[in-house]
Amino acid sequence: MSEGRPIRRHVLSALVMNQPGVLAHISGMLASRGFNIDSLAVSETEDPSLSRMTFVVMGDDAELEQVRKQLQKLITVVKVLDISGENYVERDLMLIKVKAPPEKRHEILQIVETFRGRVVDISHRVLMIEISGTEPKIEAFIELMRPYGILELARTGRVALVRGEKTAATWEEEDAASEVDATPQT
Amino acid sequence: MSKQPLVSGTAPMSGADILVHGLVRQGVKVVFAYPGGASMPIHQALTRVADKIRTILPRHEQGGGFMASGYARSTGRPGVCIATSGPGATNLVTCLADAKMDSIPLIAITGQVSTQVIGTDAFQETPTIEICRAITKHHYLITRTEDITRVIKEAFYIAMTGRPGPVIIDVPKDVQNRQVVPDWDPPMNLPGYKPYRKAKPDELRRVLELMRESRKPIIYAGGGIISGNASEELRIFAEKTRIPVALTLMGLGAFPSTHYQCLHMLGMHGTVYANYAINEADLLLALGVRFDDRVTGKVSEFAKHGKIVHIDIDPAELNKCKPATLPICSDVKYALQELIRLVDQGLHLYPGETPEQKYRDWYRQIDYWRETEPLRYKDRDDAIMPQYCIERLWEMLRQRGWLDRVILTTGVGQHQMWAAQYFKFERPRQWLTSGGLGAMGFGLPAAIGALAAHPDKIAIDIDGDGSLLMNIQELACAYCEKLPVKVLLLNNQHLGMVVQWEDRFYASNRAHTYLGAGPDEDPYPDFVQMAKSFRCGARQVARKADLDDALCEMLDAREPFVLDVLVPYQEHVLPMIPSGMTVRDMIKA
Numbered sequence: 001m002s003e004g005r006p007i008r009r010h011v012l013s014a015l016v017m018n019q020p021g022v023l024a025h026i027s028g029m030l031a032s033r034g035f036n037i038d039s040l041a042v043s044e045t046e047d048p049s050l051s052r053m054t055f056v057v058m059g060d061d062a063e064l065e066q067v068r069k070q071l072q073k074l075i076t077v078v079k080v081l082d083i084s085g086e087n088y089v090e091r092d093l094m095l096i097k098v099k100a101p102p103e104k105r106h107e108i109l110q111i112v113e114t115f116r117g118r119v120v121d122i123s124h125r126v127l128m129i130e131i132s133g134t135e136p137k138i139e140a141f142i143e144l145m146r147p148y149g150i151l152e153l154a155r156t157g158r159v160a161l162v163r164g165e166k167t168a169a170t171w172e173e174e175d176a177a178s179e180v181d182a183t184p185q186t
Numbered sequence: 187m188s189k190q191p192l193v194s195g196t197a198p199m200s201g202a203d204i205l206v207h208g209l210v211r212q213g214v215k216v217v218f219a220y221p222g223g224a225s226m227p228i229h230q231a232l233t234r235v236a237d238k239i240r241t242i243l244p245r246h247e248q249g250g251g252f253m254a255s256g257y258a259r260s261t262g263r264p265g266v267c268i269a270t271s272g273p274g275a276t277n278l279v280t281c282l283a284d285a286k287m288d289s290i291p292l293i294a295i296t297g298q299v300s301t302q303v304i305g306t307d308a309f310q311e312t313p314t315i316e317i318c319r320a321i322t323k324h325h326y327l328i329t330r331t332e333d334i335t336r337v338i339k340e341a342f343y344i345a346m347t348g349r350p351g352p353v354i355i356d357v358p359k360d361v362q363n364r365q366v367v368p369d370w371d372p373p374m375n376l377p378g379y380k381p382y383r384k385a386k387p388d389e390l391r392r393v394l395e396l397m398r399e400s401r402k403p404i405i406y407a408g409g410g411i412i413s414g415n416a417s418e419e420l421r422i423f424a425e426k427t428r429i430p431v432a433l434t435l436m437g438l439g440a441f442p443s444t445h446y447q448c449l450h451m452l453g454m455h456g457t458v459y460a461n462y463a464i465n466e467a468d469l470l471l472a473l474g475v476r477f478d479d480r481v482t483g484k485v486s487e488f489a490k491h492g493k494i495v496h497i498d499i500d501p502a503e504l505n506k507c508k509p510a511t512l513p514i515c516s517d518v519k520y521a522l523q524e525l526i527r528l529v530d531q532g533l534h535l536y537p538g539e540t541p542e543q544k545y546r547d548w549y550r551q552i553d554y555w556r557e558t559e560p561l562r563y564k565d566r567d568d569a570i571m572p573q574y575c576i577e578r579l580w581e582m583l584r585q586r587g588w589l590d591r592v593i594l595t596t597g598v599g600q601h602q603m604w605a606a607q608y609f610k611f612e613r614p615r616q617w618l619t620s621g622g623l624g625a626m627g628f629g630l631p632a633a634i635g636a637l638a639a640h641p642d643k644i645a646i647d648i649d650g651d652g653s654l655l656m657n658i659q660e661l662a663c664a665y666c667e668k669l670p671v672k673v674l675l676l677n678n679q680h681l682g683m684v685v686q687w688e689d690r691f692y693a694s695n696r697a698h699t700y701l702g703a704g705p706d707e708d709p710y711p712d713f714v715q716m717a718k719s720f721r722c723g724a725r726q727v728a729r730k731a732d733l734d735d736a737l738c739e740m741l742d743a744r745e746p747f748v749l750d751v752l753v754p755y756q757e758h759v760l761p762m763i764p765s766g767m768t769v770r771d772m773i774k775a
Binding site for chain 1: 320322377378444502504505
């Protein structure tokens, strides 16, 4: 589908019913239709009946339109918002274990300080660091840690919210007819 | 639905009884149900509502699923099939996939092992919902007896509204057995489901603008017209605008075949003139269709000279396969009603224009194609050609005045395409075929299901020997349930469509496409003997001179009847646009 059309990074925020099987349903649909998801984070929301899923998807506009519509089509998906065009905050949380012999420890702690990370566990030869931020920040931190020796790391995947008073609940529901671009393309 | 409660409000009932009473409240009259360990309580409960719901026993769960599909396709109401856990449920899988592809409202209820043992690989346990998620519109695993009434209500609502589709409800045995006081009218909990879609006025006015500019428009109409109950609106819209109509396989019957404006089926085995007209058109009005690859061939070449208006109730279909000039998400019946109003105001024409003069050249061209490139085949006197057989069937039904009583079903393959080409469909829900999935074995059970819904009609399954054998056990169901379906078997001893592709693309190398027992043996199996063992009527016919008499016998039969017509296997379905190619690559007869 993407011959010659620009590939862009999109952040989709979906409210889904908090039920067993919803994650399997959504990930199964995305896989069976061949959509590639860079990142997927799921958690409960302020409303216990709803979960929020945040997707980061790379694709051209046509692919994104299909991903969004196919998500929207699932009965358990309440709302899908493409927040890429909004002013939003995006975060990723990482726990990372780095080899830190006493002679290197100070150096590493300075980097952690610069990145506003936190040390959450210390042993003789290893530091566990917690760090959150945007994807480039996390990636940069990983690169800086690489020379010391990364033992393992875990990331939550991206979560995102739109700034200001706008919320998913108040978001103007795109009604059926305006779901599609009605302007002629000829 | 009756206002009176069917059962008193305060007495506790078992989950199974609540389930079947829920079906009664949804207006269900027939279920197709095959029992097993995990669904026994439901079957016991069905015996207690036998005066309200007829339970038909198929001989294989897949037969039951296709019967429910035949019921749904012929009525527009949900068809209900019930099976036990494990193998019962997995045998329904093909039926669910078929209903999903063709947007058929189907309710499948499966028994499941008790909640305490789910996940322990218990006897006849399969993760039914896990298996069926991608091939249903929605799915439920009920874990509390209290939820049954809400789930039934939601399931029917989901199956029927928006773009229809199958819903599976998995019910563990302990949930069936537990007694609770049911709440018969619980609120639905579907915050994300918004099935009602209507075109906006400015979108519809833009359609009229495009129509005004067009001199070679064509309507491409599909199964959405039938599931949207919009055939009447389509006919009025087409007649008022004089725009010609081409139909998909799923759309046959949405517009009368014998109408002057009807170009019949388009696509891989569509008419030459329908495919030429689509290719030449400067405006394509695509109504209730999904630009399936069997219709479009190479999608970038399909209708490339025209602007495209695509109206569909499922937003995900718009711009999915083919970008549209004007995609409109709408119930197609509503959109057509509104378009008719705008057409009545004359907005589709420039001042002073009439459709007759505007489209004179267009119809002159179309008529030329129709005259020079009609559907055709080389008839023979020494054999019964399958196309001839279908033409004779139609003609004899016409002579008897039975055309408006006939429901036709098919298996999948050459016979299906010939039935689509040579039978003339006049009304919706008269033609039931597995279009999207192409599931062999569909025809016989679908005919049984259709006849169960319409006992006054005539259900004829035009089938092939490969397809018929896949669900032939349902002759037992037809006989025992006194549902006298008729099977017109076009028996060529081969998997004809695969043979045709072997001939075209694999140098006629036969790769397991011969179904007979050998060149020195009689046609195999003996369908007449087999039908008779089921106590159905049967006859074999091989000579052209005997065909009419044999068709008469089939039509007159009061019991289920199999007419085994021996036809040559060398015949190809033509015209044919090979897969992924264009109208220029069409192979003509």
